[in-house]
Amino acid sequence: MKAGKYEVPEDLRYTKDHEWLKVTGVDEALVGITHYAADMLHDIVFVTLPAVGARLEMGKAAATVESVKSVSDVFSPASGEVVAVNGELAQHPELINQDPYGKGWFFKIKASSLASDRATMMDPASYAALVERLSASEG
Amino acid sequence: MVAVTQLYDEYRSYASLTDFAGYRMPLSFKGIIKEHLAVRENAGFFDVSHMGRFVVEGRQADAFLNRLLTADVVKAEPGRANYALMCYENGGVIDDLITYKVDSDKFFVVVNAGNRQKDFEWMTTWARDYDVSLRDVTLESVLIAVQGPKSADLLRFALGLDVSGIKRFHFALTTYEGRELLVGRTGYTGEDGYEIMLSGVTAERPEGGRGVWSRLMEEGRRTGVEPCGLGARDTLRLEAGLPLYGNELTAETTPIEASLARFVDVNKDDYLGKTIHTRQLNAGTTKSLQGLVCVERGIPRSHNTVLLDGVDVGFVTSGTFSPLLRQGIALAYIRSKLGRDAREFTIDIRGTKCKAEIHPPPFYDPERYGWRRKTV
Numbered sequence: 001m002k003a004g005k006y007e008v009p010e011d012l013r014y015t016k017d018h019e020w021l022k023v024t025g026v027d028e029a030l031v032g033i034t035h036y037a038a039d040m041l042h043d044i045v046f047v048t049l050p051a052v053g054a055r056l057e058m059g060k061a062a063a064t065v066e067s068v069k070s071v072s073d074v075f076s077p078a079s080g081e082v083v084a085v086n087g088e089l090a091q092h093p094e095l096i097n098q099d100p101y102g103k104g105w106f107f108k109i110k111a112s113s114l115a116s117d118r119a120t121m122m123d124p125a126s127y128a129a130l131v132e133r134l135s136a137s138e139g
Numbered sequence: 140m141v142a143v144t145q146l147y148d149e150y151r152s153y154a155s156l157t158d159f160a161g162y163r164m165p166l167s168f169k170g171i172i173k174e175h176l177a178v179r180e181n182a183g184f185f186d187v188s189h190m191g192r193f194v195v196e197g198r199q200a201d202a203f204l205n206r207l208l209t210a211d212v213v214k215a216e217p218g219r220a221n222y223a224l225m226c227y228e229n230g231g232v233i234d235d236l237i238t239y240k241v242d243s244d245k246f247f248v249v250v251n252a253g254n255r256q257k258d259f260e261w262m263t264t265w266a267r268d269y270d271v272s273l274r275d276v277t278l279e280s281v282l283i284a285v286q287g288p289k290s291a292d293l294l295r296f297a298l299g300l301d302v303s304g305i306k307r308f309h310f311a312l313t314t315y316e317g318r319e320l321l322v323g324r325t326g327y328t329g330e331d332g333y334e335i336m337l338s339g340v341t342a343e344r345p346e347g348g349r350g351v352w353s354r355l356m357e358e359g360r361r362t363g364v365e366p367c368g369l370g371a372r373d374t375l376r377l378e379a380g381l382p383l384y385g386n387e388l389t390a391e392t393t394p395i396e397a398s399l400a401r402f403v404d405v406n407k408d409d410y411l412g413k414t415i416h417t418r419q420l421n422a423g424t425t426k427s428l429q430g431l432v433c434v435e436r437g438i439p440r441s442h443n444t445v446l447l448d449g450v451d452v453g454f455v456t457s458g459t460f461s462p463l464l465r466q467g468i469a470l471a472y473i474r475s476k477l478g479r480d481a482r483e484f485t486i487d488i489r490g491t492k493c494k495a496e497i498h499p500p501p502f503y504d505p506e507r508y509g510w511r512r513k514t515v
Contacts, residue, residue, distance in 0.1 A: 042166070043170050043172045043173075045460040046437075046438050066438050068171045068374055068459055069373075069459075071440065071489070
């Protein structure tokens, strides 16, 4: 679905801080930032990712994303262990702007309680409504 | 209540906006990096109508400004634009600005948006001792910066202006569709370029200014020239090593410390700040502004600490990702006693240490980019 000009894929869950989570296995999920977030940051030029093997806690900073203008934290939407990171982003951070839900993924987490963490997140309709509200207040 | 410039309704539908110095301004149009590179390689144009614009008129206009500013505007010939600092008696900077000398009895002065009121009050206080009058014409004019190696072509084809006779840091007064137009060969990007000030454009009657913007847009679509926002304006000025008031320049900083001694004329008659500036030129300063380039991955930001062998020797005032170098760059105050002869420092970027080397600005190769470039 769409919120204004922003894509909000139906198969993902979202946080109010604009991270997305995509379930890829029984206890595994990919994490990234949304189209809206990438657009708000403008040109993304630098990313720091967690180390593979790092333990993440839901709601805590796991990565940073830097645009020309600013630095933002990316919060992990689930607790668990990092099993893969998107190494491409080191050389090509612009992938986040170009393909936020695909080639612009940040890391893959092996979650300790994926179902319950996922249940706390927003569904696509709720997130689209949030983006609509934020876009309207900027207008 | 946030203000907007006379050009706001012209671009509001296609700009992403940000609030700056009390104004809602374009942050970017198609992307900061795209706009930045357009200015370095082709041309770009900026609405900078938020900047303060004063007219200083009267028999003693030149003597009055010479008392307040670090540049010698008495000696300057008519048609000359001067970059200068306006300082307190203790040498600290009130603002940095550009004067445009029409004649000894008339100047235009362009100041930072955020300092407009403070500057006008300061100048009004000192004007009592002189036969001079001050007028704030910010709301009656628009200011558009056209920057980049192809700027003259853009002005020729979009607006029919022949600007080839204007030398760097000079200006011409002409008329455009019945309104007074000042065309200065000045800017804030390091590139060749022009700043054009069109009079007789108010919030109620913005048509003249909007017409200029739409003609620049139209010509730009044909030639790859981009409208640019404050985002690119900041990365461009930082890549050129130009200071920003509030970051590199403050009331607690002198132009000598900010490595701007070439804009300070201590040989002219007394001016506010001269005693301290002269002393610092002779005896040195306790800190000085330096350019740093990251040799490791990292983007320095203002307030990051600069370390030498683990010891705090200074702080970053502005930092960004250089779109041209594709590296982190910064301007930083380095304490003279500790860091005077060092070439390599470490910048503490939120806990991550990043190696950086001294690089006198501009950060780009001046043979290939900037107004001194060898080829276009």
